Amino acid sequence: xxxxxxxxxxxxxxxxxxxxxxxxxxxxxxxxxxxxxxxxxxxxxxxxxxxxxxxxxxxxxxxxxxxxxxxxxxxxxxxxxxxxxxxxxxxxxxxxxxxxxxxxxxxxxxxxxxxxxxxxxxxxxxxxxxxxxxxxxxxxxxxxxxxxxxxxxxxxxxxxxxxxxxxxxxxxxxxxxxxxxxxxxxxxxxxxxxxxxxxxxxxxxxxxxxxxxxxxxxxxxxxxxxxxxxxxxxxxxxxxxxxxx
Amino acid sequence: xxxxxxxxxxxxxxxxxxxxxxxxxxxxxxxxxxxxxxxxxxxxxxxxxxxxxxxxxxxxxxxxxxxxxxxxxxxxxxxxxxxxxxxxxxxxxxxxxxxxxxxxxxxxxxxxxxxxxxxxxxxxxxxxxxxxxxxxxxxxxxxxxxxxxxxxxxxxxxxxxxxxxxxxxxxxxxxxxxxxxxxxxxxxxxxxxxxxxxxxxxxxxxxxxxxxxxxxxxxxxxxxxxxxxxxxxxxxxxxxxxxxxxxxxxxxxxxxxxxxxxxxxxxxxxxxxxxxxxxxxxxxxxxxxxxxxxxxxx
Numbered sequence: 001x002x003x004x005x006x007x008x009x010x011x012x013x014x015x016x017x018x019x020x021x022x023x024x025x026x027x028x029x030x031x032x033x034x035x036x037x038x039x040x041x042x043x044x045x046x047x048x049x050x051x052x053x054x055x056x057x058x059x060x061x062x063x064x065x066x067x068x069x070x071x072x073x074x075x076x077x078x079x080x081x082x083x084x085x086x087x088x089x090x091x092x093x094x095x096x097x098x099x100x101x102x103x104x105x106x107x108x109x110x111x112x113x114x115x116x117x118x119x120x121x122x123x124x125x126x127x128x129x130x131x132x133x134x135x136x137x138x139x140x141x142x143x144x145x146x147x148x149x150x151x152x153x154x155x156x157x158x159x160x161x162x163x164x165x166x167x168x169x170x171x172x173x174x175x176x177x178x179x180x181x182x183x184x185x186x187x188x189x190x191x192x193x194x195x196x197x198x199x200x201x202x203x204x205x206x207x208x209x210x211x212x213x214x215x216x217x218x219x220x221x222x223x224x225x226x227x228x229x230x231x232x233x234x235x236x237x238x239x240x241x242x243x244x245x
Numbered sequence: 246x247x248x249x250x251x252x253x254x255x256x257x258x259x260x261x262x263x264x265x266x267x268x269x270x271x272x273x274x275x276x277x278x279x280x281x282x283x284x285x286x287x288x289x290x291x292x293x294x295x296x297x298x299x300x301x302x303x304x305x306x307x308x309x310x311x312x313x314x315x316x317x318x319x320x321x322x323x324x325x326x327x328x329x330x331x332x333x334x335x336x337x338x339x340x341x342x343x344x345x346x347x348x349x350x351x352x353x354x355x356x357x358x359x360x361x362x363x364x365x366x367x368x369x370x371x372x373x374x375x376x377x378x379x380x381x382x383x384x385x386x387x388x389x390x391x392x393x394x395x396x397x398x399x400x401x402x403x404x405x406x407x408x409x410x411x412x413x414x415x416x417x418x419x420x421x422x423x424x425x426x427x428x429x430x431x432x433x434x435x436x437x438x439x440x441x442x443x444x445x446x447x448x449x450x451x452x453x454x455x456x457x458x459x460x461x462x463x464x465x466x467x468x469x470x471x472x473x474x475x476x477x478x479x480x481x482x483x484x485x486x487x488x489x490x491x492x493x494x495x496x497x498x499x500x501x502x503x504x505x506x507x508x509x510x511x512x513x514x515x516x517x518x519x520x521x522x523x524x525x526x527x528x529x530x531x532x533x534x535x536x537x538x539x540x541x542x543x
Contacts, residue, residue, distance in 0.1 A: 003346060003347055003348075003349050004347060006346050007343050007344075007346040007347040010339075010342060011335075011343050014335050014336070014339040014342075014343070015332060015334040015335055016334055017334070075330055075331070075333065076328055076330035077331060077332055079297060079328065079329070079330075080329060080330070080331075080344075080387070082296075082297065083295060083297070083318070083319075083324055084319060084348060085347055086296050086313035086315075086318055087313065243292070243297065243298035243299060244292065244297040244298060245289070245297075245298060
């Protein structure tokens with residue numbers, strides 16, 4: 001498994017997609033943090049804490065996972081990949097772990113950068129800054145979400161296989177279906193894999209002022225693991241039973 | 246035990262029987278041509294051998310183990326399939342480095358195999374800009390990475406220019422001379438006839454001939470006898486008992502490398518009445534087409 005994991009990480013590092021996504025994620029996250037920190041008239045430490053959850057890693061690492069797995073079919077490299085690693089479930093497990101690790105690295109870079117830049121701007125404007133322990137609290141939540149959605153992206157890519165359809169599905173789920181459910185059925189929405197459960201882990205208040213409607217971080221983590229297991233099982237059955245012709 | 250053993254292999258896709266009850270071995274130190282027209286079932290057979298598709302019946306093994314049971318498959322088997330593809334954004338060297346990590350091969354092998362296939366100068370170029378011939382060479386480099394005992398090449402001359410085809414012939418001969426079992430599939434006999442020792446000829450998923458090139462196709466301008474008996478089955482048995490290979494050719498039998506007189510003697514000894522007996526000469530290509538039912542017999 002360790003050889004497969006190292007190979008998948010090497011694959012990630014040797015295309016431009018990963019570097020490009022790191023750049024885009026960092027730029028978008030910085031844009032939101034800088035604009036908010038510069039333009040806001042009032043800022044309490046709690047607001048800043050929420051601000052540093054504006055790490056776009058979740059979305060992009062999920063897309064990267066989808067691209068990394070579905071891309072095997074798009075570029076017709078799946079045959080060579082399976083010839084090199086015939087155990088298809090081990091292959092998918094290694095890919096999930098690799099993209100979880102990539103999510104952690106990406107989120108670490110992005111979160112630490114926006115925390116540094118945001119704190120500098122807020123302190124220069126005379127606002128109270130967030131305590132180091134609170135920053136660490138935001139950091140581990142961001143890293144955990146990035147790891148989980150990275151693995152989930154691989155599962156979605158393996159199940160759907162068509163890269164374009166899979167990317168559109170993720171975007172529609174994250175930006176249309178789950179936001180619509182926030183208003184219509186928040187009890188259902190909080191279990192969503194793209195925003196609902198990640199919000200629980202990050203303790204973001206989607207459903208009310210006190211945030212009591214989001215899942216607890218522990219429950220949300222279990223829900224995310226459940227989603228990953230579901231996609232892994234469905235994609236695994238499809239991958240193992242299908243002939244590669 | 247032969248390095249590659251295929252036994253009673255069949256594969257059905259829905260109502261289509263793509264491969265029907267194939268059995269043959271591939272020997273070490275020899276190049277075996279796996280021949281047949283397009284759609285004959287060659288790629289299906291190779292994919293079943295490589296664990297990419299599940300056989301409906303039978304087995305395909307390497308030293309008794311299925312491909313997916315091999316501990317380090319790339320150290321045992323190197324394969325280049327017809328649709329081999331690469332991530333266009335990755336360089337040739339990085340593509341091989343990924344495979345080296347997966348198969349636990351040292352990185353030094355990457356530069357060795359790049360040199361073996363003549364891609365050293367293109368090692369750091371992205372594969373998206375490669376010609377078809379360069380992609381074929383990269384595929385072969387990937388197959389050689391683990392220094393495997395068995396080399397499987399599916400239509401490797403597709404997309405190669407004439408110098409590339411000559412290079413490929415030399416490569417497969419060299420690999421066999423180093424003791425590897427080489428299986429090379431093609432729908433064009435002419436492209437592999439000069440480099441193979443043995444042939445396996447299939448058509449419509451069924452075995453049409455298996456043995457040395459001479460035995461199966463009779464050699465270029467070789468002697469061949471076409472014969473029809475009242476009881477073709479008995480005559481086939483008698484000829485085979487006498488050590489001759491026999492191929493069905495419509496209502497007749499085709500006996501390569503044997504004179505009409507010899508066939509007549511065998512038939513007489515067996516008490517089989519002959520209806521027609523005709524000595525012929527033919528080219529390898531004619532023999533191949535006749536065997537696969539793709540052209541005029543002679």
